[in-house]
Amino acid sequence: MSQALPNTLLTDNGSTPMLADARIDGDTIVVSWTDGMVSAFHQIWLRDHCPSGLHPSTRERLWDWSAYDLEINATGVAVTDDILTVSWPDGHVSTFDADYLRRRRYDDAARTERRPQLDLWSAEDIVRRTPNVDHAAVMADDNALLDLLIKVRDTGFAIVRNMPNCDRPDTDWPCETVARRIAFTRETNFGRRFDVISKPDPNNQAYTHDALLAHTDLANREMPPGVQFLHCLEFAAEGGESLLVDGFHAAEELRADDPGAWTVLTTMPVAFRFHDSDWDVRWSGPVIALDVDGGYHEIRYNPGIAAPIDVPFALVKPLYRALTAYAARLKDPRNVLAFKLRPGDMMVFNNRRVLHGRGAFDPSTGPRHLQGCYVDLDEWHSRIRVLQGEHRLD
Numbered sequence: 001m002s003q004a005l006p007n008t009l010l011t012d013n014g015s016t017p018m019l020a021d022a023r024i025d026g027d028t029i030v031v032s033w034t035d036g037m038v039s040a041f042h043q044i045w046l047r048d049h050c051p052s053g054l055h056p057s058t059r060e061r062l063w064d065w066s067a068y069d070l071e072i073n074a075t076g077v078a079v080t081d082d083i084l085t086v087s088w089p090d091g092h093v094s095t096f097d098a099d100y101l102r103r104r105r106y107d108d109a110a111r112t113e114r115r116p117q118l119d120l121w122s123a124e125d126i127v128r129r130t131p132n133v134d135h136a137a138v139m140a141d142d143n144a145l146l147d148l149l150i151k152v153r154d155t156g157f158a159i160v161r162n163m164p165n166c167d168r169p170d171t172d173w174p175c176e177t178v179a180r181r182i183a184f185t186r187e188t189n190f191g192r193r194f195d196v197i198s199k200p201d202p203n204n205q206a207y208t209h210d211a212l213l214a215h216t217d218l219a220n221r222e223m224p225p226g227v228q229f230l231h232c233l234e235f236a237a238e239g240g241e242s243l244l245v246d247g248f249h250a251a252e253e254l255r256a257d258d259p260g261a262w263t264v265l266t267t268m269p270v271a272f273r274f275h276d277s278d279w280d281v282r283w284s285g286p287v288i289a290l291d292v293d294g295g296y297h298e299i300r301y302n303p304g305i306a307a308p309i310d311v312p313f314a315l316v317k318p319l320y321r322a323l324t325a326y327a328a329r330l331k332d333p334r335n336v337l338a339f340k341l342r343p344g345d346m347m348v349f350n351n352r353r354v355l356h357g358r359g360a361f362d363p364s365t366g367p368r369h370l371q372g373c374y375v376d377l378d379e380w381h382s383r384i385r386v387l388q389g390e391h392r393l394d
């Protein structure tokens with residue numbers, strides 16, 4: 001599957017719209033397009049984005065914002081051969097390509113269009129359309145890799161099928177070789193990779209055979225790892241089914257049913273802490289974090305490593321009430337996608353959106369062995385942009 005550039009570049013018939021006209025209107029320059037669209041740009045924006053203000057090699061901005069004239073007034077504008085030309089009082093002339101302006105327009109409609117379109121899901125919805133990709137294709141074909149990257153970006157997870165065995169555990173594990181198709185991996189206090197296997201004297205619940213409630217990993221860090229890879233090598237034990245829950249979908253349910261609880265969880269920091277003989281790593285953040293536009297940014301939820309609750313006295317009960325309400329939605333069977341990994345399957349999921357867990361298993365009935373690693377979201381989104389060619393655009 002290949003991805004085209006953002007569709008804001010194209011008209012309904014697939015052609016690039018042309019610049020039709022431009023005029024000065026107060027502190028803006030209003031551009032009209034051959035498809036009827038009209039876009040306004042502030043004069044200060046155009047002066048700031050003049051291509052001549054970029055270093056020819058690094059494409060970094062050369063100008064200093066402190067020196068700008070906010071009331072700058074263009075002396076003339078013209079449209080010729082799909083180029084907008086703006087003349088400035090100091091004699092400088094800026095030129096802008098039509099496709100640059102079309103991509104960078106920032107009216108409300110354009111900004112809404114550019115926002116990520118997330119595919120929120122309940123278990124009963126996603127079970128019929130579980131995102132799958134094939135290991136060999138991902139390793140050999142950039143389009144298959146892009147397909148995996150976009151599935152995880154939009155749906156929050158995908159399953160890579162037909163993974164090879166880990167025949168050389170002293171070198172990169174299979175989960176790491178897939179991760180390195182995307183970027184470098186994220187190292188944590190659990191190492192650059194980890195075995196999920198029942199072992200004596202564990203320092204993490206994952207290393208027991210106990211059930212694990214749905215959680216996000218490393219909620220105790222300022223920046224929890226972005227995407228987690230969990231590759232199933234062996235699975236003959238009874239029990240131990242995997243669980244995935246879309247934390248954004250559960251948050252949307254909470255907002256609809258219990259807006260007071262939703263407001264508490266989106267605004268009140270909750271502390272998480274991991275500590276053992278070598279580490280004591282703590283951070284506080286909202287369980288449901290929003291971005292500046294009010295969209296969902298991340299879920300930070302791991303009751304097992306919640307630090308002692310330390311919020312203003314009057315807010316203790318409201319916080320518990322909100323946590324209880326969200327926890328109930330995370331356990332609602334309609335939201336919990338439960339399935340048994342097979343050897344050769346690898347779950348790949350956005351750890352800052354999709355919560356994961358497992359049922360208890362009986363190690364006396366057979367082995368259960370997973371291998372894991374992480375890649376952060378910066379690298380994930382960067383790889384998508386590079387594969388789509390966006391990195392070549394100013």
Ligand SMILES: [Fe+2]
Nearest residue numbers: 206216217356
């Ligand atoms: Fe985990």
